[in-house]
Amino acid sequence: MKRNMKKLLTLGVTMTAAAFTLAACGGGSSDEKTTAKNENASIKLWVDVAFVDTYKPLVEQFEKEHKDWKVTIKPSESATAQENLKKDPSAAADVFMMPHDQLGQMVDAGIIYANTKYEDSIKENSTESAVEAATYDGKLYGYPYGVESQILYYNKEKLAEADVKSWETLTSKGKLGANFGEAGANYIFTPLFMSNGDELYGKNGEDIEGTNFNNDKGVQVLKWVREQKDNPGVIQSNADALSNLGNGKIDAFLSGPWSKLDVEKALGDNFAVAPYPTVDLGNGPVQQKAFLGVKLFGVNASTKSPVAAMALADFLTNKENQLTVFEKNGTVPANKEAQTDGKVTSDKVAEAVMTMSDADHSxxxxxxxAMVSFWGPADAVLNDTYNGKIAEDQYLPKLDKLVKDTSKSDK
Incomplete structure (x- = not known):
């Protein structure tokens, strides 16, 4: 997900066919208009290469249930889903994997089909945060199949479970590897502002003028970031975090489920995982938050078989199939019932991710x-603050500029 989050792309698609524009804007709300087109439908499905073998038997089951529909599955990087779709929507897959943060760009470009058939069941069966991630401007588009958040990995020989519950005890009893001073700090530590009560693009993340980091709470966050430079329990770590964990230079670090196997290899029997700790930014302990990413399937707005395509996206993201994907690929389900399954609850990483996926933690x-205009300025403020390149009396002016830059739209 980290890679996905950083691959935010600019807009720039021009619609050339009126029919395509209508399909994109209207989302094909009339099944009667599309049913006839779905007889003997041939559907193309894009999934990440690591998921192809997992989804092949699921596709075969779908075809058995819909004998007039043929599905061709091909590998395609979900992190660049919108870029691949924009190249030639008519030649792209009918159904595709995507990270939820690309949804606004896809909707504005008119390349994603609204979920007009399965909205009620998805809202009923998916976690609240997953539904929020699949929705844009009040309309549901995506089909959630997984949730992803950063968590805390630690060496349980060096740190007890009680030690990792707060930043203070974590960094006083052990050494935490964290990236404050290099590119990528934005993804990890921007949520500190929300931990302290500020907002990024408003309460629902869709208000272009809704960022309010330039206040006393935001200044508190920067003061805390600067203090970590002088905290002996914090070791600047980025690409070297895993090696530092393995050689004992650090005892814990913040990462996501994508690091599970590498951390297990580095720590062996001392492997342990937990949700983020609390942190005191100046007003007492608050929960340190992380960004939550939701993995979606989407339907191409230019599909010739929207009924079949929506049916496939819904089938691939049902409870049973989300559990299959969890068992095969480790993707934590977005389905509420699937999250209570013993296979999921017995997995410590999944348990930590599910805790982090609630509104109190992420x-x-x-x-x-406009998020494309946020990452660079946010990194600059966090990196320069940590490295002592910004005087304390310049924190508020720097945040004023960050908010101004954040409010830019590349439409």
């Missing part, structure tokens, strides 16, 4: 296209 990554 913020759904905003879907606004």
């Amino acid at each position: 913020v759904v990554m905003p879907k606004l296209p």
